[in-house]
Amino acid sequence: MPSSLYYSLLLPDLRIMLDEHDDTGMAEFCKVLHPAVIAEVMEGLEPARTWEVLGHCDPAHQAEILQNFPLPYQIELVEAVERERLSRVIEEMSPDDRASLMRRMDREHVEQLMPLIAQAERADIRKLLSYPDDSAGAIMTTEYASLPGDITVAEALNRLRMQAPSRETIYVIYITDDERHLQGFLSLRKLIQARPTAILADVMDRDVLSVRVSDDQEFVANQIQKYDFIAIPVVDQHNRLVGIVTHDDAADILQEEATEDTQMLAAVQPLEDSYLGTPFFTLAHKRGIWLVILLGASSLTAHVLNYFEPDGSANWMILFMPLVLASGGNAGSQSATLIIRALALDETGGNVGTIAWRELRLGAFLGAILGLLAFGGGSLLVPWLRASVVGLTVFCVVTLGTITGSMLPLALKKLGADPALMSNPMIASLSDVTGVVVFYNIARWLLFA
Numbered sequence: 001m002p003s004s005l006y007y008s009l010l011l012p013d014l015r016i017m018l019d020e021h022d023d024t025g026m027a028e029f030c031k032v033l034h035p036a037v038i039a040e041v042m043e044g045l046e047p048a049r050t051w052e053v054l055g056h057c058d059p060a061h062q063a064e065i066l067q068n069f070p071l072p073y074q075i076e077l078v079e080a081v082e083r084e085r086l087s088r089v090i091e092e093m094s095p096d097d098r099a100s101l102m103r104r105m106d107r108e109h110v111e112q113l114m115p116l117i118a119q120a121e122r123a124d125i126r127k128l129l130s131y132p133d134d135s136a137g138a139i140m141t142t143e144y145a146s147l148p149g150d151i152t153v154a155e156a157l158n159r160l161r162m163q164a165p166s167r168e169t170i171y172v173i174y175i176t177d178d179e180r181h182l183q184g185f186l187s188l189r190k191l192i193q194a195r196p197t198a199i200l201a202d203v204m205d206r207d208v209l210s211v212r213v214s215d216d217q218e219f220v221a222n223q224i225q226k227y228d229f230i231a232i233p234v235v236d237q238h239n240r241l242v243g244i245v246t247h248d249d250a251a252d253i254l255q256e257e258a259t260e261d262t263q264m265l266a267a268v269q270p271l272e273d274s275y276l277g278t279p280f281f282t283l284a285h286k287r288g289i290w291l292v293i294l295l296g297a298s299s300l301t302a303h304v305l306n307y308f309e310p311d312g313s314a315n316w317m318i319l320f321m322p323l324v325l326a327s328g329g330n331a332g333s334q335s336a337t338l339i340i341r342a343l344a345l346d347e348t349g350g351n352v353g354t355i356a357w358r359e360l361r362l363g364a365f366l367g368a369i370l371g372l373l374a375f376g377g378g379s380l381l382v383p384w385l386r387a388s389v390v391g392l393t394v395f396c397v398v399t400l401g402t403i404t405g406s407m408l409p410l411a412l413k414k415l416g417a418d419p420a421l422m423s424n425p426m427i428a429s430l431s432d433v434t435g436v437v438v439f440y441n442i443a444r445w446l447l448f449a
Contacts, residue, residue: 010041018049023056030057030065039068047073047080063092072277074101078109087116094168096141096249099128103138136220137213139253140234140243143168149175149183149201153194160191169246171230175204180240182208182233210235213242218257221250259341266337266424267294267330275342276349280358287334288366291398294330295370298323299377306381316382317443320374320390325435327370328397329428335359335405336427340419343409352410356403363402364395371395389443396442397435404430 010029017025030038030053042050042065054062066074066089078086078101090098090113102110102125114122124142131137145167147156156173164170173191175184184204194203210233211220224232224247231244260270269286271278278286301322339355342348348355375391382390405427409419 011044014041014045014053018045018052026053027056029053030061035061035064036068038065043069043073047076050077051081051085059088060092062089067093067097070274070277071100071104072273075104078105083113083116087113091118091121094141095124095128095143095243096139099125099138102129103133131213134217135213136211136215136217136234136245137242139217139220139249140213140245141168141249142243144174144231144233144241144244145170145172146174146176146180146241147200148177149199149204151200152196153191153198153200153203154196156191156200160188168244169231172244174208174233174241174244175200176241180242182210182235182239182241184208185233208233210239211245212237217245217253220245221253221257224250225254255345259345262337262341266334267291268334268338274345274347275338276347276351276354276358280362284362284365287331287362288369291327291330291334291366291370292373295323295327295373295377295394298326299374302377302381316386317389317439319381320378321436321439323374324390324393324397324439325432327374327394328401328431328435330401331363331366331398332401332405332427332431333424335363335402336409336422336424339406339409340422343413343419348410352407352414355406355410359402359406360399363399366402367395367398370398385446386443389439389446392446393435393439393442396438397431400434400438401427401431404434 010033014026014029016022017029033041042053045053054065057065066077069077090101093101114125117125128138128140128142143166145160145163147159151159160170160173171188173186173188174182175186176182184201184206185208186200186204190203190205209223209227209229211223213234213236220232220234223229224245229247231246233241234243234245236242263270267287267290269289271283271286275283302319305319339348371391371394374394375387378387378390381387405422408422408427408430412421413419
């Protein structure tokens with residue numbers, strides 16, 4: 001949920017406008033503010049009420065605002081409006097943004113919507129949707145500026161003036177032949193500085209760096225960053241220009257890839273949406289898979305220790321100490337990593353209470369699953385009562401690790417310190433201390449009460 005000053009100040013006023021049916025106020029709200037600010041404020045509304053506000057501006061402005069909503073909320077919006085109205089808004093969206101939206105929409109909904117969209121936009125959508133996910137073709141836009149090479153600079157400027165309103169960027173102009181083969185490019189600066197009578201083919205740069213439509217999106221983004229491009233052209237196997245990837249899309253991709261890498265390092269399957277935007281059971285699944293795998297790996301230690309001490313000379317609790325400590329540390333590290341990354345991306349919205357309740361439930365849910373598995377595995381080596389101690393301890397340390405790992409970064413943020421100080425080693429160390437105390441106290445309670 002957004003937490004900016006705009007959100008806290010404007011949302012109550014917007015709700016009053018809606019309750020009083022203040023059409024003039026809502027029209028002014030849509031007209032005066034930046035689309036990103038409007039989207040941030042309206043994310044706190046129910047989808048039906050958001051469409052009520054959007055009804056006070058034209059489809060082009062609606063599309064501009066819609067593009068600034070997070071994808072999960074965009075999906076809620078498209079499911080809450082009639083298809084005819086939605087089709088007009090989608091026609092006005094930029095090609096890459098509407099392709100991203102329609103990839104996430106229900107396939108049946110997309111097919112019902114397609115006949116209502118204009119032929120040109122429909123063909124463009126189908127082409128972009130045909131490219132593999134995470135490829136250059138999936139993230140490119142087809143709204144690029146292109147000109148033939150046999151015209152003069154003066155004529156080029158006239159044509160560019162007509163293209164400008166419908167192009168994502170005109171700072172780089174691509175020179176193509178009649179079959180769209182990429183021959184060169186010109187910066188807008190160079191075009192303005194050239195003699196009006198000069199031919200484009202004589203002044204253009206022929207050394208064009210391009211990417212293939214099938215190239216991975218991370219490679220494309222790295223190329224843009226490496227060469228400091230505003231945009232990079234995307235060509236097919238015949239070197240025909242089919243689109244461009246712009247620098248703002250590259251920044252988004254690099255951020256997404258960095259987030260995915262961070263989550264995978266913490267043994268979490270990458271989340272498609274923000275931390276708070278990910279459904280509870282989806283998050284539990286993406287975290288639980290790795291916790292179960294790591295639990296299995298940790299249980300091997302108990303079997304190794306038991307192998308070398310077959311006469312039982314080692315304390316039975318020592319056999320399971322690595323498993324108990326690792327379970328709490330792994331769960332805590334997952335939570336800490338997710339929260340620290342969410343704070344870095346400003347995704348928490350200051351909702352400490354919401355996050356605490358979510359992590360507590362998540363910790364208890366995951367702890368119950370891991371505790372049952374630990375009890376089952378422990379029963380193979382020790383009597384069931386001792387295995388119960390292991391299972392109950394795993395439940396407790398996973399729950400405590402999860403809530404501790406999530407709250408400590410938030411506490412540091414509140415105190416003005418860097419949340420990253422609560423890194424995985426620190427959380428693991430705290431979980432180890434807690435785990436030992438909990439393990440021995442549960443054993444004392446169950447076995448020696």
